[in-house]
Amino acid sequence: MAEEKAKVPRQKMPEQDPAVRRRNFKEVPLGYSPETAKLEASRCIQCKTPGCSKGCPVGIDIPGFVKEIAVGNFEAGIAKLKEQNALPAVCGRVCPQESQCEGNCILGKKGEPVAIGRLERFIADWERTEGKMKLATLPAPSGKKVAVVGSGPSGLTVAGDLCLKGHDVTVFEAFHKPGGVLLYGIPEFRLPKDILFSEINGLERLGVKFEVNAVVGKVVSLEELFEEGFDAIYVAVGAGLPYFLGVPGENLIGVYSANEYLTRSNLMKAYLFPEYDTPLVRGKNVIVVGAGNVAMDSARTAMRMGADTVKIVYRRSREEMPARAEEIHHAEEEGIELFLLTNPVRFLGDADGRLTTVECQKMELGEADASGRRRPVPIEGAFFTMPTDLAVISVGAGANPLLTGSTPALSLNKRGYIVAQPETGKTTMKGVWAGGDIVTGMATVIQAMGAGKQAAASMHDYLTIGW
Amino acid sequence: MYKILSKRELAQGTVVENVISAPRIAKKAKPGQFVILRVNETGERIPLTMADTDPEKGTITLIYQVVGKTTALMKTLNVGDGYQDIAGPLGKPTHIEKVGTVVCIGGGTGIAVLHPITRALKQAGNKVYGICGARTKDLLIMEDAMAAASTECTLCTDDGSCGYHGFGTDLLKQILDREKVDLVVGIGPVPMMKFVCSVTLPYNVRTLVSLNAIMVDGTGMCGCCRATVGGKTAFACVDGPEFDGHQVDFDELTKRLRGYADMERQSMELFEHKCSCK
Numbered sequence: 254m255a256e257e258k259a260k261v262p263r264q265k266m267p268e269q270d271p272a273v274r275r276r277n278f279k280e281v282p283l284g285y286s287p288e289t290a291k292l293e294a295s296r297c298i299q300c301k302t303p304g305c306s307k308g309c310p311v312g313i314d315i316p317g318f319v320k321e322i323a324v325g326n327f328e329a330g331i332a333k334l335k336e337q338n339a340l341p342a343v344c345g346r347v348c349p350q351e352s353q354c355e356g357n358c359i360l361g362k363k364g365e366p367v368a369i370g371r372l373e374r375f376i377a378d379w380e381r382t383e384g385k386m387k388l389a390t391l392p393a394p395s396g397k398k399v400a401v402v403g404s405g406p407s408g409l410t411v412a413g414d415l416c417l418k419g420h421d422v423t424v425f426e427a428f429h430k431p432g433g434v435l436l437y438g439i440p441e442f443r444l445p446k447d448i449l450f451s452e453i454n455g456l457e458r459l460g461v462k463f464e465v466n467a468v469v470g471k472v473v474s475l476e477e478l479f480e481e482g483f484d485a486i487y488v489a490v491g492a493g494l495p496y497f498l499g500v501p502g503e504n505l506i507g508v509y510s511a512n513e514y515l516t517r518s519n520l521m522k523a524y525l526f527p528e529y530d531t532p533l534v535r536g537k538n539v540i541v542v543g544a545g546n547v548a549m550d551s552a553r554t555a556m557r558m559g560a561d562t563v564k565i566v567y568r569r570s571r572e573e574m575p576a577r578a579e580e581i582h583h584a585e586e587e588g589i590e591l592f593l594l595t596n597p598v599r600f601l602g603d604a605d606g607r608l609t610t611v612e613c614q615k616m617e618l619g620e621a622d623a624s625g626r627r628r629p630v631p632i633e634g635a636f637f638t639m640p641t642d643l644a645v646i647s648v649g650a651g652a653n654p655l656l657t658g659s660t661p662a663l664s665l666n667k668r669g670y671i672v673a674q675p676e677t678g679k680t681t682m683k684g685v686w687a688g689g690d691i692v693t694g695m696a697t698v699i700q701a702m703g704a705g706k707q708a709a710a711s712m713h714d715y716l717t718i719g720w
Numbered sequence: 721m722y723k724i725l726s727k728r729e730l731a732q733g734t735v736v737e738n739v740i741s742a743p744r745i746a747k748k749a750k751p752g753q754f755v756i757l758r759v760n761e762t763g764e765r766i767p768l769t770m771a772d773t774d775p776e777k778g779t780i781t782l783i784y785q786v787v788g789k790t791t792a793l794m795k796t797l798n799v800g801d802g803y804q805d806i807a808g809p810l811g812k813p814t815h816i817e818k819v820g821t822v823v824c825i826g827g828g829t830g831i832a833v834l835h836p837i838t839r840a841l842k843q844a845g846n847k848v849y850g851i852c853g854a855r856t857k858d859l860l861i862m863e864d865a866m867a868a869a870s871t872e873c874t875l876c877t878d879d880g881s882c883g884y885h886g887f888g889t890d891l892l893k894q895i896l897d898r899e900k901v902d903l904v905v906g907i908g909p910v911p912m913m914k915f916v917c918s919v920t921l922p923y924n925v926r927t928l929v930s931l932n933a934i935m936v937d938g939t940g941m942c943g944c945c946r947a948t949v950g951g952k953t954a955f956a957c958v959d960g961p962e963f964d965g966h967q968v969d970f971d972e973l974t975k976r977l978r979g980y981a982d983m984e985r986q987s988m989e990l991f992e993h994k995c996s997c998k
Contacts, residue, residue, distance in 0.1 A: 427939055429758055429765075429805040466807040468939060472744050493941035497953065504946050504953060504972055506979040513942035521764060521936070527990050530764040530789055531936075532983035606975030655939050655958060 263365040264293040275556050275587035278441045278524055282371075287325070290375040294323035296360065297367045304357030305369060310703025311410070313337045315354055315369055322372055331380045332387070334373065339413035339456065340406065340702070342381065342448045343435060345374025348699045349577050381451055388458055392419040397716040400425060400483040402469045402656065405433020406698045407489035407689030409453065410705030411712070412461045418713050422460070423483075425467040428520065434491060434690075435698065437520040438512075440550050442557070446519075470656035475663075475685060485684050485712050488663075488671065489705065492690035493653040497646055498542065502600030507534050507608030511547045511647035518554050536643025539563045540611055542597055543647035544574040545695075549581065551645040552589045560643070563589045568596040568616050568629040594618070596631065600644060611641040649695055663687075670694060678708030686712055721802035722757075725779060730861040731854075734786045735829055736795055737771070743778030745808045751816065751836035752930065752962055755780065755808030756938040759793050763804065766790050767935045769961065770809070771832035771862075780806075783832035783861070789987040810938045811961045814928070818845040820902040823895055824870060825851040825888050825916055827908025831862050833930055834907045839869035841905070847871050849895055853888035853908075857881035888912075889919045896923045903928070906965060910974050917965035929965035931956045931973060934980070948972050 267283040274281055285293065297319045305315040314333055321330030334341050350370035358366030380386055397420045401408045404426040412422045430436055432449050457463065467473070475486055495510035497503050517523040523533035539555040541548050544567040552563045565584070567574060570593050574581060585591070594616040601610040615635035618627035652669035664672040664681040671680055671687040678686040688704030690696055726739040745755060754769040772781035784791050814837045822841050826834035831852050842848045850870030854860040855878045867873040874891050875883030884891055895901060904927040906916035913929040920927040933945035933956035940958035947956050948969035954960065
């Protein structure tokens with residue numbers, strides 16, 4: 254039987270033509286039709302000990318929901334999926350499936366794995382567009398109040414899980430809209446904002462309260478939240494301190510951190526200027542420094558903003574690029590060039606302080622470093638310059654001290670991240686949990702959600718049993 | 721919505737004062753701190769330093785000068801209207817302590833920012849000289865408030881239409897020549913702050929300035945507000961907004977503030993066109 258099923262090939266995802274999509278902000282993959290979804294789902298051989306679920310940080314019953322899709326029972330499928338995941342439309346789009354669920358699919362050993370991510374996306378979209386979103390029935394109120402600081406994937410997961418347990422949850426967000434990195438970091442063409450808002454709205458209808466414009470650590474401290482009557486707090490403020498290269502000319506106009514570039518574009522909708530008031534430099538010749546998913550998002554945004562050339566400048570080789578293979582592929586299809594083994598050493602500008610040129614040095618790979626990757630070594634004298642009017646620095650982010658600096662009871666590690674128990678998310682401050690990037694450093698959406706799951710379970714124990 | 725409780729035009733219809741209901745912020749804000757506001761759904765986020773706060777009434781006071789689209793749009797808001805979003809208090813508060821003799825010198829709308837700092841420095845037991853300057857009499861704001869906040873306050877205008885005829889820095893120099901000054905706080909347009917710093921440098925007097933860098937989030941997340949201070953990059957939103965003026969690269973700040981000049985003009989033209997069509 255397994256052999257017969259494997260004969261059905263993995264179903265392709267229809268996508269916008271690269272030549273067209275490189276100039277618009279509409280979503281790139283167009284989604285499965287119900288027929289394609291059923292066919293793809295029928296490929297699943299329903300393993301007794303499914304590797305896919307083990308590979309999922311939130312432990313979704315993947316064979317369970319896929320089975321329902323295969324027989325066309327979509328309502329039961331989404332219900333099964335949502336038992337473990339409050340943000341399926343988001344995860345179906347931005348999870349690195351190839352290294353998680355799909356990476357562990359048995360069909361992948363000899364052929365191609367089941368397209369679990371695409372099926373997740375399909376069924377979440379089906380529920381939304383069919384208007385069949387069902388609200389879970391809540392237990393009796395526990396009488397306990399929970400504050401969640403930060404409304405990114407980790408915070409939203411905790412909020413959803415604890416609300417479902419009957420607790421009164423308020424999410425505090427520093428920006429004017431909830432969503433965290435899903436909102437300001439991930440572009441419309443990868444995660445349409447109305448889909449994100451629809452999932453957040455689902456939490457709101459469940460009873461989660463959102464307080465925006467609330468910079469916790471400044472307008473209210475964690476101690477004060479306890480005084481206001483909160484019984485437990487989850488801190489999920491992300492890793493929001495952009496790293497720069499520390500090279501000359503980095504403060505020229507036209508040199509952005511990826512955080513700024515993407516926040517202007519995604520949250521503030523600068524790509525719709527002047528309809529929206531926030532401006533953004535529209536580069537003709539753009540470089541993006543770094544090669545992670547954020548770098549790909551920045552490069553593809555710059556292309557959509559009308560650039561003539563967009564180059565990913567990365568000091569290691571293709572093999573070490575941290576971005577998902579699919580994102581690199583999408584970027585290349587859209588005409589983005591890879592300048593590998595290349596490192597910017599200096600930015601040059603005109604009399605008005607505007608970026609005009611970048612000077613780079615060629616690199617080669619030396620011995621492996623602590624990260625296990627071969628270390629990039631500068632090649633002596635191998636310098637060259639490129640005309641550049643927009644540079645986006647996307648080389649990672651560190652721990653933002655805004656909240657932690659105002660909360661001495663929270664122990665931090667050497668790099669400023671919050672120390673939390675790996676299994677529970679418990680911090681050194683009583684009643685306070687933490688998870689996501691402010692604990693681990695930059696990671697993926699689903700890893701942050703996984704941390705949220707664990708913390709929510711531990712917080713529920715605390716609220717019902719004790720610390 | 722952050723409701724506007726009062727609106728007052730302070731100077732020539734271009735400087736406006738709003739008292740706004742924002743209880744959480746009012747309770748926490750200290751002199752020198754700022755908020756980031758957004759007028760409406762399509763608006764940008766702009767930082768404004770608070771001119772005053774009333775924790776009991778739950779209000780904050782903002783004073784702004786109409787210079788571009790956002791501030792022009794702000795001026796169309798009346799009592800009873802509201803700002804869509806206000807986040808704060810942000811930035812480090814001014815370090816207030818008794819140091820002895822202080823000169824607080826403000827230019828234009830910078831006086832609004834300077835006022836609560838001046839008042840706090842005097843309350844801390846300092847002898848405070850206030851200097852308020854503007855191009856002309858009609859642009860001078862908060863004369864009475866500054867007079868009340870300082871031990872002695874002098875006005876000046878570039879055209880001599882009010883007070884001393886000349887720059888505030890002339891008055892500052894007179895004080896520095898006359899007596900020992902322990903601290904100078906200079907807040908106003910960038911060229912004025914730069915000038916204040918060049919005047920105080922030879923006297924070796926610590927000089928604080930407040931940088932009005934362009935910002936987006938205001939929490940250290942984006943790095944938009946980078947300024948070079950003492951040869952190192954600082955983020956004005958979390959490391960400031962106040963810095964040792966003798967360490968600040970004002971030329972770089974000036975250029976970065978002009979970074980979006982063309983787009984700002986385009987935005988303003990569109991706004992004026994829409995207004996004239998009404």
